[in-house]
Amino acid sequence: MNMERQFLKEVIVAAAKIFRQNGYYYPDLDHITSQLPLDLPEHFIIKNKVFFAIEAMNHIQDIFDSKILVCAYDESKPPIDRIIALNKKIEGYYIESNGGCIFVSFCMDGLRQNEEFKGPIERYFSSLNDAYRNILNGIYEPAQAQVIADEFVADLQGALIMMRVTGESRPIQRLSERFVQRCKMGQG
Amino acid sequence: MLHDETRLDEILGAAETLFRTKGYRSTSMADVAEACHFQKAALYYHFASKEALALAVMKRVQTFSEKIIFSFAYDPSLKPLDKLLKLNEALEAYYLSGHGGCLFAAFAIEQMDTIPSFTAPIQQYFNSWSKAYETIFLDVFNSDKAHALAEGLVSDLQGALLMLRVTQDPKHLYRLFGESRQLLLSGPSGEN
Numbered sequence: 001m002n003m004e005r006q007f008l009k010e011v012i013v014a015a016a017k018i019f020r021q022n023g024y025y026y027p028d029l030d031h032i033t034s035q036l037p038l039d040l041p042e043h044f045i046i047k048n049k050v051f052f053a054i055e056a057m058n059h060i061q062d063i064f065d066s067k068i069l070v071c072a073y074d075e076s077k078p079p080i081d082r083i084i085a086l087n088k089k090i091e092g093y094y095i096e097s098n099g100g101c102i103f104v105s106f107c108m109d110g111l112r113q114n115e116e117f118k119g120p121i122e123r124y125f126s127s128l129n130d131a132y133r134n135i136l137n138g139i140y141e142p143a144q145a146q147v148i149a150d151e152f153v154a155d156l157q158g159a160l161i162m163m164r165v166t167g168e169s170r171p172i173q174r175l176s177e178r179f180v181q182r183c184k185m186g187q188g
Numbered sequence: 189m190l191h192d193e194t195r196l197d198e199i200l201g202a203a204e205t206l207f208r209t210k211g212y213r214s215t216s217m218a219d220v221a222e223a224c225h226f227q228k229a230a231l232y233y234h235f236a237s238k239e240a241l242a243l244a245v246m247k248r249v250q251t252f253s254e255k256i257i258f259s260f261a262y263d264p265s266l267k268p269l270d271k272l273l274k275l276n277e278a279l280e281a282y283y284l285s286g287h288g289g290c291l292f293a294a295f296a297i298e299q300m301d302t303i304p305s306f307t308a309p310i311q312q313y314f315n316s317w318s319k320a321y322e323t324i325f326l327d328v329f330n331s332d333k334a335h336a337l338a339e340g341l342v343s344d345l346q347g348a349l350l351m352l353r354v355t356q357d358p359k360h361l362y363r364l365f366g367e368s369r370q371l372l373l374s375g376p377s378g379e380n
Contacts, residue, residue: 023298025213100297107353108294109211125354154360158347162339165296165314171343178340 016056020102024053024110050114053106057120060102064127068093072131079138080183086131087176090156091169100164104157128153139186148186152179196234198224200248203241208288212242212298239303242295246309249291254316257282261320268327272372275320276365279345283361289353293346318342321368328375341368 014035018027029049071086094101103124111117129149136145155175162171202223206215217238221228235241260266260274283290292313299306318338325334341364348360 021301023211023213025211026302104350105297107350108289108297109214111353112210113214121354125351151360151363154347154351155344156347157350158343158345161293161296161346161350162314162343164300165293165310171339174336174340175343 012052012055012059015052016059016102019053019056020060020100020105023105023108024049024114050116053110053114054116054120057102057106057117057124061120061124061127063093064124069127069131072134079135080180080187082135083132083180083183084176086135087172087179091172091176094160094163094172095169101157101160104160125153128156136183139183148182155179195224199231199234199241200245204245204249204291205287207242207245208291208294210288211294212238217241239305243305243309246291246295246306246313250309250313250316253282253313258316258320261323268324269369269372271324272321272368275324276368280358280361280365283349283352284358290346290349293349314342324372325375328372337371 011032015027015032018032018035027049029052032049032052068086068089071082071089074082074085077085103121106117107121111121132149132152133145136148139145140148152175156172159171159175163169199220203215203220206219206223210219215238217231217235218228220241221231224231231241235244257275257278260271260278263271263274266274288294292310295306296310300310318341321338321341322334325337328334329337344364345361348358348364351360352358
């Protein structure tokens with residue numbers, strides 16, 4: 001990876017962190033570049049904020065795809081174990097990393113003015129949906145698995161909002177317990 | 189005096205719609221002034237800052253919700269199921285009116301960490317909402333169960349409102365209204 005690409009990656013990681021903490025509108029490009037661990041090379045061209053917002057979403061999507069949602073596709077484990085593991089990974093990501101969900105945040109304050117955000121936001125929700133559906137296919141008929149996954153992903157967004165409101169992880173833990181119980185009943 | 193009160197109400201109504209639709213950061217004082225068809229300076233006569241305006245809007249929505257929505261939970265003339273149905277209908281009317289999503293959720297996501305004065309009104313709103321459901325569920329369930337169910341329902345409803353924003357489809361809202369009705373009907377103490 002050449003220096004320029006490496007630097008761009010660092011800018012995107014910094015942008016993702018700032019957007020998660022502050023939403024889309026508040027941070028400007030200076031704010032983002034001021035958080036960088038390195039000085040900006042003279043020849044480095046900073047593109048517009050929309051570019052960084054989309055790249056930040058792509059960066060977080062990559063983290064979800066490679067480190068979190070992979071739990072759903074580990075066929076060596078039974079469905080309930082995969083659900084528990086996936087829920088724990090999601091909970092851990094939002095508790096341990098500083099900031100809320102960039103996709104939810106951009107839904108609130110960026111989507112309306114930036115049509116370009118729609119694709120990455122929809123991709124994020126689809127990827128969550130696909131992950132849960134893949135697990136639930138081991139318990140339910142495909143159509144039912146799809147419905148339940150869709151419902152859980154919606155309920156999960158509420159739990160993440162309430163985690164932010166209460167400062168506690170109880171909303172997501174309660175949802176997770178309820179979901180596991182439902183799936184166990186589905187297994188019969 | 190009456191003129192001032194009317195104007196104040198007009199400002200708060202316009203600001204509420206803008207905050208619910210665009211969020212806090214992307215709504216400017218100029219946007220609110222423009223929506224009310226007067227100069228920005230006139231807006232600053234009533235509110236010293238956007239933060240002060242947002243706090244007043246939250247107070248207005250809290251008062252409205254307590255009087256027009258959550259109050260059904262405490263109406264002694266209604267049966268538990270009717271309390272629930274009327275509360276859910278009032279929520280549906282408020283959130284599907286085309287004026288944007290949940291103001292408090294939007295503020296929680298955007299500003300919970302950066303504007304400390306927002307924390308108390310945001311938490312108060314969700315507590316009131318949860319307490320209203322809890323009061324209804326208490327007619328059927330024991331207090332721990334009613335509390336847990338109410339908190340879970342409010343949390344799920346936030347997810348439904350967010351997904352409504354993403355997909356423009358209210359299906360999750362209707363699902364949760366249906367589930368809450370079923371919950372009450374299938375509760376351990378029988379008739380409602």
